Amino acid sequence: MRVFLQEASMSRTGTFLSALLFISLALSCKDTPKGDAILNVHTFFGDVKIVNAGGENAARVGTALKAGDAIITGDSSVADLLYGAAGIIRINEKTSISVTQLVSPDTKGDTDLSIDRGKMFVTVSKLAKGSSFKVKSPTAIAAVRGTTFKVTTGESSSRIDVLAGKVKVNPVKEGKVIEEAEKIVEVNNTVTLDVKAVEKIIERKQEIEVAVLKTEEIKEIREEIKSMKPVQNLSPELEREIEQVAVEKPEEEAVKDDSAEKREENKRREALERQRAWAEKQRIERERLEKERLEKERIAREKQEQKEKRVKNIPTL
Numbered sequence: 158m159r160v161f162l163q164e165a166s167m168s169r170t171g172t173f174l175s176a177l178l179f180i181s182l183a184l185s186c187k188d189t190p191k192g193d194a195i196l197n198v199h200t201f202f203g204d205v206k207i208v209n210a211g212g213e214n215a216a217r218v219g220t221a222l223k224a225g226d227a228i229i230t231g232d233s234s235v236a237d238l239l240y241g242a243a244g245i246i247r248i249n250e251k252t253s254i255s256v257t258q259l260v261s262p263d264t265k266g267d268t269d270l271s272i273d274r275g276k277m278f279v280t281v282s283k284l285a286k287g288s289s290f291k292v293k294s295p296t297a298i299a300a301v302r303g304t305t306f307k308v309t310t311g312e313s314s315s316r317i318d319v320l321a322g323k324v325k326v327n328p329v330k331e332g333k334v335i336e337e338a339e340k341i342v343e344v345n346n347t348v349t350l351d352v353k354a355v356e357k358i359i360e361r362k363q364e365i366e367v368a369v370l371k372t373e374e375i376k377e378i379r380e381e382i383k384s385m386k387p388v389q390n391l392s393p394e395l396e397r398e399i400e401q402v403a404v405e406k407p408e409e410e411a412v413k414d415d416s417a418e419k420r421e422e423n424k425r426r427e428a429l430e431r432q433r434a435w436a437e438k439q440r441i442e443r444e445r446l447e448k449e450r451l452e453k454e455r456i457a458r459e460k461q462e463q464k465e466k467r468v469k470n471i472p473t474l
Contacts, residue, residue, distance in 0.1 A: 194219075195259050196221065196223075196238055196239070196241075196259055196268075197219060197222065197239055198219065198222070198236060198238060199237045199238060199245070200218060200236070200237050201218070201234070202234060203230070203231060203232075203233050203234025203250070204230065204231030205230050205234055205236045206231075207220055207222065207226060208227040210225065224256050224258055227254065228248060228253075228254050229253045229254075230250050230253075230275070234250050235247070236248045240262060240268070240290070241262040243391075243392050243394070243395055244281040244290065245280050245391070245395070246277060246278070246279050247278040247279075247382075247384075249276040249277065250275070251275050252272065252274060252275020253273040253274050254275075254277065255273070256269075257270065257271055257293070260288065262282075262285065262288070263285050264288065265285055265286070265288055266288055267290075267291055268290050268291065270290075270292050272292060272293070272294055272308055272310045273310070274311060275310060276307070277292070277307070278306075278378070278381055279292065279301075279304075279306055279307075280395065280399055281302075281305075281395075282392050282397075283302060289301060290302070292308050294310045294315050294329070295332065296330065296352070297315055297317075297326060297327070297329055298327050298329055298334055299317050299324045300325045300327075301322060301323070301324050303322050304322025304324055305320045306318060306319045306322075306324050307378055315350055316347060316349045317348050318347045318378060319342050319344055319345070320344065320375065320379070321398060323341050324342045325340070325341055325342075326340045326341075326342055326348055327339050328350060328355045328365070329355075330355060330359060335358070335359055338359065338364075340364065340365035340367060345369060345375060346370060347370050347374070348367055348368070350365070
């Protein structure tokens with residue numbers, strides 16, 4: 158059972174790789190393939206291999222991938238793939254991706270990729286009607302028609318972050334997609350699924366939980382997308398998608414400001430609640446002490462009355 162995984166934020170090594178990737182892009186643009194290649198290697202750095210029926214070969218700029226092929230990145234290695242003129246896919250280090258089904262972006266049908274482990278970023282412009290782009294792990298599948306999202310997969314959990322458009326997420330168990338357990342994940346939201354979560358969703362009919370991305374997480378993804386250097390002959394829709402996602406929107410600044418105000422308001426409310434709780438505790442303590450005082454006085458009175466009665470009952474000589 159595989160699921161989307163959450164990884165640590167991009168390290169200095171990742172930043173260094175991005176800089177080297179820019180150099181590789183500049184040197185390799187003249188070799189970008191032309192023609193009808195649906196999915197091909199645009200640029201790469203480090204140890205990147207293509208595995209297919211013919212065996213395992215080192216990746217080359219312009220290599221076309223077909224259904225049944227896999228691309229694997231080693232340590233400190235990165236590869237960018239072009240999906241026709243409609244998509245760009247960043248494959249980070251220590252990642253294994255398989256091409257299950259491949260259809261041209263302007264043709265009706267589904268393109269399916271499987272991620273066994275690692276991390277990938279996908280930016281896809283709006284596809285033809287009746288088409289979708291899917292990324293699948295053994296316990297989850299994400300389907301889109303046009304969006305930007307990040308998928309991270311590991312041994313026990315997986316994660317999908319959405320920065321543009323919408324992503325439909327379904328759990329998968331033993332290779333079967335659980336169609337009735339569907340969730341639409343929208344902009345700046347994230348879903349994390351581990352083995353236990355998938356079991357609960359299936360057995361207890363629970364909904365897939367969606368969380369809001371943190372500001373620093375959004376910034377990290379944007380920086381990764383910015384490092385995907387623009388490519389010639391991309392569709393205008395894809396170029397706009399990349400540009401819009403890479404730049405922080407004014408309304409998001411407003412959301413952050415609003416969030417700061419809400420945090421301050423929450424702090425004030427929490428402080429007021431603490432004061433009220435303290436005052437209530439003091440009131441209860443005063444009442445307890447008063448009851449104890451009255452009880453002691455009552456007992457003392459009773460003892461005094463009993464003493465006086467005994468004195469009265471003593472016979473006089």
